[in-house]
Amino acid sequence: MTRTSLKACGIRRRPRCIASQWRSNRSEWLTFGAFVAPNLVLFVTFTYWPIVYSLHLSFLEWDLIEPSAVWAGLGNYARILNNPQVWRVASNTLIYAASVVIVAQFLAFFLALLLNLKLRGQTIFRTLAFTPYIATTAAAALVWVLLLDSKLGPFSFIFARLGVEGPQWLARSGLALVAIILVGIWREIAFATVFFVAGLQGLPPECYEAAALDGATRRTMLWRLTVPLMSPVIFFLNVSGFIAAIKMFDIVAIMTKGGPVYPASSTYVYHLYKLAFRDFEAGAASAFAVLFLMVILVATIAQFRAGQKWVHYE
Amino acid sequence: MRTLVGNHGWATIAAPGNTGNVADFLVCRLIGSIFICFSAILSGCHAPLSANNSSRVEITYWRTLTGAAGEGQEELVRRFNNSQNEIHVHCEFQGSYSDLAAKLFTAAAAGAGPDVTQLGTFEILQFARAGLLVDLKPYFAGPEAINTKDWPGTISTAGEVEDGLYWLPFNVTVPVLYYNEDAFNAAGLLGPPTTWDDFYLYARKLTVRDDNGVVREAGVALWNITWPLISAIWSEGGKLTTRDYGHITLDDPVVLKVMTEFQTLVREGAALLPDEASGGHRAAFKNGRAAMILDSPAAFQEIFAQAIGFTPMVAAYPAGKNGKVYAPGGGGLVLWAKNPATNRAAAWRFLRFMLSAESLAYYSQQTGYAAFTESAQQVMTNDLKDSRFGVIHDGLRFVRGDFSINMSPSVRNAFDEAFQKIMVDLADVKTTLMEADAKAEHAIAERGI
Known part of the structure; x- marks a missing residue:
């Protein structure tokens, strides 16, 4: 292709080298650099450097305070993967994430369908539905601790009426994770509902008119029209909800601290925190963090791959 | 560029052809600002705390x-x-x-x-x-x-x-025992337990059940840490570790006996182990849900100020076969x-x-x-x-001035974990303590402490 034809196509020829590009656009480059630099410096210092340093630490046997570190190679990774506690933590995290994402989105979708109906006072209902997400997690978790109290909570009152002792949600290994999942679902429903309501309001009415003319029932329209059209929203909530769920820390820290028998209700990030700031094992904690990054990366890629098959953007 | 700077008095240098000057000017200002900010931060890090008096x-x-x-x-x-x-x-x-x-x-x-x-x-x-x-x-x-x-x-x-x-x-x-005097009177108990055997007996006597057999008030609420039990073990003649960690004895027969006694209380409903998020053992005692707690004087003000509807009292920790031996806290x-x-x-x-x-x-x-x-x-x-x-x-x-259990993360974690398994999951005491002992020894061998 000649230079003339390139011009005709609106394509500028690429300068021969960066140096000549720099010479011709020096002032623009400087302006660009000046505006980008503050953000870049902060980003590199506080985001990328810690990641790189964490990767470095993961190969060391060090608690950060001993005068010297010992090279451990993949020792920290091996120790983590051979620790049964870690596998319990991983399974807890997966159970939590799957339960919260699936149950909350399912419930939120139907709640959004209700909130999308043209009723009086709907704005109030929508506000109420979103309130749990506005509440600070710490405060919400504390309220849930009181609600679930086996002697003083409202549920215990019902059990007392039945003549049985209410379950000790947070003091029993088998129930603590369930209690945490309940709180997680309660919060996630609020968040997902807002997106579903917004998504439902943006659906093209002509599709429904056409479907109605074709004799489609409400149920058919819901499964064949609404759900496919809402698939981008569902996909977004799946990805963001899953990442948020496996990063969950505050509910565990406030309600159970991973107990009552550690790690009965511990999740990935809480265990990471415990390793780093309770057990002071910086090397192992860094290795755990690197593995966590991998897990999120793989899970997100898998979700995007899977999403290509069922998400419709048009 | 004109639109960016036109209202700031730089319009004359922002005319076409002068863009390079404006860019340089902006760059200088930005770099200068960043330098000043970092200098301020760094100087703040190293500056001595403000002193009114220079010699102070x-x-x-x-x-x-x-x-x-x-x-x-x-x-x-x-x-x-x-x-x-x-x-x-x-x-x-x-x-x-x-x-x-x-x-x-x-x-x-x-x-x-x-x-x-x-x-x-x-x-x-x-x-x-x-x-x-x-x-x-x-x-x-x-x-x-x-x-x-x-x-x-x-x-x-x-x-x-x-x-x-x-x-x-x-x-x-030092560990102390707080008790609900009214509950003691109601149970016909004249004073606090002075020995550990009395303590276990009193805990059962103080447990109140309703007609359905549901426990309404437990004899004792346990703290979910091992510190209160160390004094019980020591005073009964038990050992947990030597100070140099050369000999770990979490499976000592006395440790086994003490832990079994406490687990039996939990099994029977005479002892409860409330979760910490709900206020733990102290809240259970202050709310009248348990008649005794094993605690420290750190809770003194809180308990005497906040006990609801009963008279709290504090008593000496019970004695064991070796008399009183207290783990300080x-x-x-x-x-x-x-x-x-x-x-x-x-x-x-x-x-x-x-x-x-x-x-x-x-x-x-x-x-x-x-x-x-x-x-x-x-x-x-x-x-x-x-x-x-x-x-x-x-x-x-x-008081025995010995924090060896606390100081070693290996021993402490192993003992805490065993305690939780025994009291919460009601795991077999002997097996759990043996596992804890082996785990602590392995960790000590691996990490030194």
């Missing part, structure tokens, strides 16, 4: 504890600052004991930290071995030494690591080695003030922590006429 030494004290126990320390710092002009102490609250330890840990990694800090017992060994704590022994040989002759039992040895002394007790506790004070040595003399003077008879007596009066020296007890002679204070201070005679 400024030191920092990190503390933990809230409520009366926190305010008491703030007041002591105020008194110290008002008592002289050479040293000014900045008191900074750093959260719970574990939060404080985590902050010290990160400060150490950054080569910073306070001059003096309160410190629990868990980190003494690790911090001392890492060179983060100042060896205090030389100060005891100096002209401004602290007289430890009237310190009780072996408490002065509690902060010893190898050949050094790195930690001095400040807010000292609470926190102490250390000098942080990461800070300039020039501040050490000032830090030591502050530490001496905090451990003076008057300071310890004041702190004890405010909080319920023990004024552990005889001279401090003389200062508060009138307070000790109150039998509740008397019980706490009488217990000091039986």
